[in-house]
Amino acid sequence: MTDSTSRKRVLSGMRPTGRLHLGNYMGALYNWVRLQEEYECYFFIADIHALTTDYADPSKIHQNTMEVALDFLGAGLDPEKCTIFVQSHVPQHSELHVLFSMITPLSWLERVPTYKDQQEQLRAKDLNTYGFLGYPLLQAADILLYQPHLVPVGQDQVSHVELTREIARRFNQFYGRESFSLPVAANAEPKTIVLPEPDVLLTPSPKLPGLDGRKMSKSYGNFISLTDDPAVVVQKMVKMTNGGQRIVQSDPGDPDICPVGDMHSLFSSELIDSSIRRGCREATIACENCKISAGGEIVRHLKPIQDRRAIYEKDPSLVIDILDKGAAKAREAAERTMTVVRSAVGLGRSLHDVTVEPQWIESLHRGSKRTYDLSTEENWWNEENDAIRSRNIRGFWLSQALPKDIVLREDSPRVFITASRKRAIVTTSRETPDTVWQFDLVPKTYEFLTLLCWGRDRLLRDFVVPQKIYVEAWNAAKRLDKKAEVHFSVIQEEENFFLVMPGVEKASITEFQSAYELLQ
Secondary structure, three states: OOOHHHOOEEEEEEOOOOOOEHHHHHHHHHHHHHHOOOOEEEEEEOHHHHHHHHOOOHHHHHHHHHHHHHHHHHHOOOOOOEEEEEHHHOOHHHHHHHHHHHHOOHHHHHOOHHHHHHHHHOOOOOOOOHHHHOHHHHHHHHHHOOOOOEEEEOHHHHHHHHHHHHHHHHHHHHHOOOOOOOOOOOOOOHHHOOOOOOEEEEOOOOOOEOOOOOEOOHHHOOOOEOOOOHHHHHHHHHOOOOOOOOOOOOOOOOHHHOHHHHHHHHHOOHHHHHHHHHHHHOOOOOHHHHHHHHHHHHHHHHHHHHHHHHHHHHOHHHHHHHHHHHHHHHHHHHHHHHHHHHHHOOOOOOOOOOOOOOHHHHHHHOOOOOEEEOOOOHHHHOOOOHHHHHHHHHHHHHHHHOOOOOOOEEEEOOEEEOOOOOEEEEEEEEOOOOOEEEEEEOOOOOOEEEEEEEOOOOEEEEEEEEHHHHHHHHHHHHHHOOOOOEEEEEEEEOOEEEEEOOOOOOEEOHHHEOOHHHHO
């Protein structure tokens, strides 16, 4: 077997809703068994996810977890080739989920396609909970905790992985620094990325209909279980719809639009499949015989799965041992990620490296006109991408200049909400050769303009300008065009700074330099 360290990592999971059926097998397990031969695979049973819809009655989760584990092993997952574990046995899943919940906008979760769809399908359950809304966030934690290269999904699940990538991107924007004190540089090395974004591994998802022609699902009751007895499988197949064709058996049919034809395509040998298709089109085979034949082929495929499962059913301790060892390995991998994550968000387990500043020194900073030397960041000054340069300066200001007791909550890019529920936009500018800092903003409602002015002397000056200073020019711009940008500037005359806006006299803003108390 290839050394796991030289292979790309893959991660996927499945909720424990009871014994698995053919749809689960063909949609996921069938591919997982093949992936374990090529990749370093982590496969888990998502028992915490089961609570998102079944929190009111968790009595079956424990038993269902064992049933899914048996099906995993029966299907061919090999604990010598992959890591199999239970989600709740690795507490870092929940820890990372909590940290993600601090930075993820609600709108991201509300736009997930399956959110409203599942609410409609499961109307008998009260799903107005954060757990249900936030399940994609827990899913993102499940994935990013192991930093996989690839996440195997079907086309209908690509949006879930894209959300995970967005969350990783947002986390890295906040915390992806070489040390906690430095913003991300434009030429950042990979080590500054705390959580790498995984790629989608599109896996073939064959068309597998349920007994009624709809998608095979337990909620529809139209499934064939991996553990069904041969007689039960054939009995279910005899009842399977033929898509409304051949009401009179002497009529020819079309196997390409018949759900039973789909079953033959997946499970029958090429010889049997071609014979069945010819018999259907020529009406030389009865539908019942076609269904019985499909049932027999499914039984043939299920036998090795059921035989392997039976071995573990006789000795459940083997399953428990596999899950315990898998969880131990998963916890080790998860803790490596969390050690870096905790440090990045300021939750390191050690406080030995903290320098405590005396309270009297902190008080001297209050009301002072502070400047910040950014001469060491010459690469930022020369960065021609305004968005990258602005992000770096803003990140520095938020982490280094803003007093620790000033809490700003990001509402949207550059816009922050203060503790008193006021809106402040934080925007940046690089000094021109004419000693001017130029700004462009759409005149939306902001209680404060926080202007970060980086001078040619490489000193950063910040001004927290209250609305009363610019409201006249702001309202005039709104009346002209609410969507057009206002072009304005900050100029310096000797030791004083002025805000210059169209249509009004220039206003002194010197007194608002480092006026952080306005943001409380």
